[in-house]
Amino acid sequence: METELSHQKQIASLIGPDLQRLLREVGDPELARELLEDFHPEDIADLLRELDSTDAAEILKALPDDVAGPIFERLEQPTQSVIVSILGPEEAAEIASEMAPDDRADLIEALPDEVGEQLLDALERVDPEAARETETLGRFEEGTAGALMTPDFLSVTPRKTVSEAIQMVRQKGGQAETVYYVFVTNDSRRLEGVVSLRDLLLAEAQASIAEVMTTRVISVQPETDQEEVARQMSKYDLLAMPVVDRYQTLVGVITADDIMDVLTEEGTEDAQKLGGMEALENSYFATSFGTFLRKRATWLVVLFIGEFFTGTALRGYDEVLGAIGSLAFYLPLLISAGGNSGSQSSTLIIRGMAVGDVKLSDWWRIAVRELGIGLAMGLILAAVSVGRVYMWGDKGLLALVVAISVTGIVVMGCVVGAMLPLLLRRLGLDPATSSAPFIASLVDVLGIVIYMQLAKMLLASAIQKGIELKAATGH
């Protein structure tokens, strides 16, 4: 639906071609700056995404570096890498010096080692401080607080006055990524408190920072998982989160806009893992065919091999299946009921753990609840299935086998689907990644065993007749 395209997107596609031509023809970077002044870097990045990389590189080169930096940092990593190789290290370093420090560190990280080093060397010549920052941030693993944080924050000592602090915001606020919190540190940079810009403005000008600051500061370590950072910030409604090392030294700050990206990303990653594949790092179209194939085919093969056991289980009931042909007709139906109830439960538990609603220690309450819900849902499906069995003209004992099976299978699906993610988490594995294949094959195999075993017990005489018949024909 067209209404979905954002207003901005429409503007971009309307003025896109003109702007592209203009930017390419414009010789004067300062004129280009004026032209672009009223546009959000994100919108310019949108325009560049529509161009091929050579054209995009040319436009970025024509722009002043402080305009090009914020545009370039918004492009996706594969595009960035190509543009860096077109521009060469010297030109790229000029633009990189104007990127946000965390995005710059990500870029260097994503580049092939040699290219990354050349860029870092060039950056060292253009902007030694930026190069140092990048090296520091680059030490932290992607997905941790350290890789998200920016070292450009504002801090004061507790002895300063409110008006001195406001003066400092006025002087240094242009460079800092966030000015809405001022962090209070002692002379050895130990984090002692925080004061919001709002509180600074509302306070007495001559009051000391020590009087107005909050000392109960929530902080994270550089190693903290970004998902946990997002959870804390959204729980406490924070616009910025300080990152401290083990000596409580303030080393960086994570801002809310980065966390919005993390939350979107984590939601997508969880969905992809639950959908039975490895999480992609980039968007659908920005992912190459090879990466795509690797991330999807690997899990598909693992799931496929897991399902081999369904065949093994069925072979164990060769005689039962052979004697009563119509048993096979209900097989996909019963298996899918187990799979569906299992996937409901595992989704609830995995996502519940991700957002912090469900904890490992709740396992007992969860087991009881899933047992109850499984029994209730199983009985409902049993009633529905009895109707179906009669409609197809199979009845009597077969209806009973199907009804009891579906109840047992749904109970089993709910309990296994809920307990396995908890068990995997207990073992230190990521439940979102590892659950799918285990649950799918376990639930399917157990479902088959329940169904076949029940048939074997309840339909013994019919099966016996079938076997004798086969024996008589020498088959």
Add this chain to the structure above:
Amino acid sequence: METELSHQKQIASLIGPDLQRLLREVGDPELARELLEDFHPEDIADLLRELDSTDAAEILKALPDDVAGPIFERLEQPTQSVIVSILGPEEAAEIASEMAPDDRADLIEALPDEVGEQLLDALERVDPEAARETETLGRFEEGTAGALMTPDFLSVTPRKTVSEAIQMVRQKGGQAETVYYVFVTNDSRRLEGVVSLRDLLLAEAQASIAEVMTTRVISVQPETDQEEVARQMSKYDLLAMPVVDRYQTLVGVITADDIMDVLTEEGTEDAQKLGGMEALENSYFATSFGTFLRKRATWLVVLFIGEFFTGTALRGYDEVLGAIGSLAFYLPLLISAGGNSGSQSSTLIIRGMAVGDVKLSDWWRIAVRELGIGLAMGLILAAVSVGRVYMWGDKGLLALVVAISVTGIVVMGCVVGAMLPLLLRRLGLDPATSSAPFIASLVDVLGIVIYMQLAKMLLASAIQKGIELKAATGH
């Protein structure tokens, strides 16, 4: 793992019991205020969550209203409803008058009609302005920008000077939900621009607002879906988003902390829908057994009925299945390969649409891509399956049937899984909700038809032999 419990949670459980006792015994609300001053309302809410509702209500009642409000608004809606009924409308209105306007409107909305009206009447007496705001916000549907926004924002006219604007922030900043953006409106409240507090502090004190404001403001309408608001805010790195009506009148502002909650919520909802159930409104444990059963059982029954067609399809190949018993052993394996590849594709497309990476107009590129990826993955699985067929001692033509089937099934799974969500979106339906049952049953039924039809064609002579055998025995 214990490391997962947040630091704050540990504090809460350590001091919890003492604090609870203290709060209950404390007679003086102002003493209670001092005791709680250093705690985040979220942490106090955590403590209350551990208590039964009567105790929680008693503590809230003992606290000053402006302390109780921010704590109460953080509790989940079922708990809030119970506490309101314990406190009665008069007491509840006192606390409600200190809640954030959007949370207050949500509370009234969630209460049974009669209780909600009583509370609103009581609120009218305590704080007429809050009551009016609540009624205005209550008119917007949950899940839209209107229901998320707060009417407590700061605005100035463009004729004011920077120093007048800062003065205004100082005076009114205490009430506003965000002070970090000041919105610029003309005399009839039409939105004309925005200026960040950072820009105000960095600008000349005597400059006019018209000179320093940005006129290119991104805004949404009250009817805009909250997911779209989140997408815009995270795309443009905004900490606050203005909401305007059709006359461009500024009616409210949405803040980043609400959007962090929306992003988490939408991720969970998408996961739950993809997991084959209706999205829950509350967390796992806050959802009642009845609601739980309704939201899960409904979809489970729909999925179950959809799967009936697998039985119909199998019955159509009664003779084929009866003649070659080992065909049934591969059935769950092949069906699951289709289901898994379909669920990978549908997850990618549904989540891609949710975050804005994938658009309806891309359908052709997606179809080509999924065809390619499906073929590649299908051939890999075919190779794996041939090995399996030989291991089980079935071989020759049966291996060929299984290999070709799995290739066809995976291609079909990828294409159907990717195209159906796009089609449903085109028809104006929510693809996350409606895809699961359609895709599951369609892919399973088509998978059975592909497998059985191939078997019928390639194994014709073996089947014929089987049928003759049965006829000879009079079966």
